[in-house]
Amino acid sequence: MNIHTYLTPLSELLDSLYTLRIADVDTSDEAYQAAVQHWNERVHTHIAPLLAQDELSTFAQRFNLDAPQLALCLLCLLPRFDERARYPIERLQGSSSANGISLELLLYFVSDDRAQRAQLRASMQHLPVFKWQVLQIQAHTQLGDPMLMPSAELLSYFAGAIAHSDANECATLLEPPKHTLVANIAKLPEQSIQVISLIGEAGIGKKSAALQLSGQRPLYVMNHSKFAQFTDKHLVLSDVLRLLLCQGGDLYWPQGQQLLNDAPELVRICADWLSQSGGRLYLVDDAPFVLPLRLQDIANSSYELSLGSHIELANILQAMFVAYSAPDQIVDINYQQVCYHYPMTPAQLRALVNAVVTSASQQPITSNEVLLACVAHSARQLGELATRITPRFEQHDLILSADGHAQLNELVMRFEHRYALESQGVELESGTSALFWGRPGTGKTMAAEVLAKRLHLPLYKVNLANIASKWIGETEKHLAQLFDMAERQHSVLFFDEADAVFAKRSEVESSHDKNANLGVSYLLQRIERFTGVLILATNFKGNIDDAFLRRLSQSVEFTLPDEPHRLKLWQSMLKGHFSYSADIELKQLAQRLVFSAAQIKNCVRHAMLLATAEQTTQLSKAHIAAGAHREYQKQDGNTMVEHWLKQWALSK
Structure with missing residues (x-):
């Protein structure tokens, strides 16, 4: 102008x-x-x-x-x-x-x-x-x-300038993002609609929806907490609306209805503005709400925003990568695969793109970098109910039977190819689940880590002590929270010692038995709806209710390693800073000591402790024998093997 x-x-x-x-x-x-x-x-x-x-x-x-x-x-x-x-x-x-x-x-x-x-x-x-x-x-x-x-x-x-905020800085101009906005509202309202309720969780895309609906009109966002601090709110609101009248803009007001319901004067000012300006008022919250009566008399509409399909989310993700990455930097990203396994909100997708582009600098970006970033952005805890574990192992670290390895591979295939099967009309169960069972120390937790790493998913270990409650209904409430949070984080949920929660139902002889059985019934229903990856681990398969077993994708047995595998374990754990004396024959140890992987690790650690106390880095037969003795003490003992250990430690 x-x-x-x-x-x-x-x-x-x-x-x-x-x-x-x-x-x-x-x-x-x-x-x-x-x-x-x-x-x-x-x-x-x-x-x-x-x-x-x-x-x-x-x-x-x-x-x-x-x-x-x-x-x-x-x-x-x-x-x-x-x-x-x-x-x-x-x-x-x-x-x-x-x-x-x-x-x-x-x-x-x-x-x-x-x-x-x-x-x-x-x-x-x-x-x-x-x-x-x-x-x-x-x-x-x-x-x-x-x-x-x-x-x-x-x-x-x-002066021809666009004002970016009012004098009190309560309302700020919302700049459209660089990326192309992908429509997340199926049916646009009539032009006559002036009051629009936008409902949905944080980050679901309510601002993007308002930008789409406002079109070329400037959109100003009200700072609700700042506005609420003023005592003369009617004057401050008039200042904001004067700005909107000058600029021909619309107002986006998070939690605005909370103030308006208790302030008729503010409602009157808003109604006057709407009748005079032809603008739009967007009232925004996480949950449905009722408009003040006077605003109900003005043409209004309500939209509940939910997470779109993985195809819609893939379109959003692709638009963001195109806008924020360097030209030709995107080499190979399967957007639909990423969004199928990680159905994030648009706000989470934006943070993901920022992290990937920043980390990659000018290097090519592939699906692998994007999936790794998805895991990195997961929460450290699921409230107090589960703690995230960082996977440390690869599948070649597992000492497992050929069939056990095959079952792990099938779990990975079941997860990775779910989208392809569903697109061909194959109906599958909601998620992927498995039972890992076998003696302690045979690698069940390690296998859960391997699986999470291969799937590019965060691994959460359930804190069973915080799940169970003596109060009626509390255990089910905790489990509901746990499964809901795990689904939102798109994770592997790992129940170690699962028989504490998934035990067989008993005959009802008391109110305690009845409530325990109700908890199991709830779990059965929730597992069927769980869309993530669920791993149950137990030492005794027979303790798990048969109804759970029928609903699981796989049941993987973890047995004690055989002699060749035990030899590999001894060899791998005796590498590094410590050496062992020439008179130690590892093959002999593998043959005589029928240990699990965890027991071999404990034995070697104890031997290293003794060597360190003696200020040496070489392990002797006596050190190894002492470590093995401590492992047998944890059990009922084995007189014949311990007698052999004493003779072996003294032999030259």
Whole structure:
């Protein structure tokens, strides 16, 4: 906007007013009447064409201003934009124009009728230009006559600037993102709809939806917590809405209905703004709510936003990578696969893209980098109910039968190819689940880590002590929270010693038995709906209720390693900083000591402790024998093997 298109003619008019010296002429003099008549003719000649300009017409319509009110606005702007206007104004009103323009002087500009000027002065508080404080009155001045000042929003509008916030910084302009917005509202509302309720969890895309619905209109976001701190909320809200009227904008107000329901005056101000502006008010919350009664009388609509399909999310993710990565940096990303396994909110996808692009710098980006970033962005805990474990092992670290390895591979295939099967119409169970069972120390926890690492999923180990409760219904409540959080984190949920929760149902002999059976029944239903990966681990398969076993994808047995595998374990654990004496035959240890992997590790650690205490890094037979002895002490002992250990430790 070229402000001088409007103000230059007015400045010339003001200069002619000064030239006529109306202010200096005695009102009883005939020359005064002639001067006024000449002045009125020039006013109509200069102002009438200006009021027909499109931009001025738009501004007038937004505030419902008639020609005299619009002329007042323009004249108040004169000394701010045109230096030539300052001297005549100061001369005519007898004070500095920096303090504004006197009301009496302005009324000369807009009306040649004394009665009309008196009427304007009497009713000006009810005029839109003063109601919305487009022009602000300073009542107490040295001259005694009120002075008018242009509002900051009026100055910004005619300077051609977009105001980014109101004077109190309660409402801020929402800049559209660089990436293309993907529609997440199926049916757009009619133009007549002015009050829109947007409901959905944090990050689901409510702001994006409002941006889409507002189209070319600027969208301002209300800072609810900051606004709530003001005591004179009606004045602050009027300031915000004056900004929106100037800019032709809409208002996005999170939790706004919470204040409006208890403040009829604020509702009235919003209703007045809506009826005058034709703008939109977006009231936003996580849960459904009821509009204040007066807003229910205005055309309104409600939208509950939910997570889109993996295809819709893939479109959003792709748009973000295109916008925020370097040209040709994306080499190979299977967007649908990522979003199928990690159905994140748009806000989470945006954070993911930022992390991947920042980490990659200018290097190529593939699906692998994206999947690793998905895991890295997972929460450290699921409340107090489960703790995240960082996987340390690869599948080749597992000492497992060939069939056990095959079953782990099948679990991975079941997860990775689910999308392909479903797209061909194959109905599958909601998630992927397995039972890992076998003696302690045989690698069940290690296998869970391996599986999580291969699937690029975070692994959460359940804190069973925080799940179980003696209070009726509390255990089920904790389990519901746990499964819900695990689904939101798209994770592997690992129940170690699962028989504490998934035990067989018993005959009902007491209220305790009845409640325990109810807990098992709830678990059976929840497992069927669980969309993540569930791993149960137990030492005794027979302790698990048969109904659970029928619902699991796989049952993997972990047995004690055979002699060749035990030899590999001894060899791998005796590598590194410590060496062992030449008279130690690992094959002999593997043959005689039928240990699990955990027992071999404990034995070696104990031997290293003894060697360190003796200030040596070489393990002797005595060190190994002492470690093995401690492992047998944890069990019932094995007299024959322990006798052999004593002889072996003394042999040369």
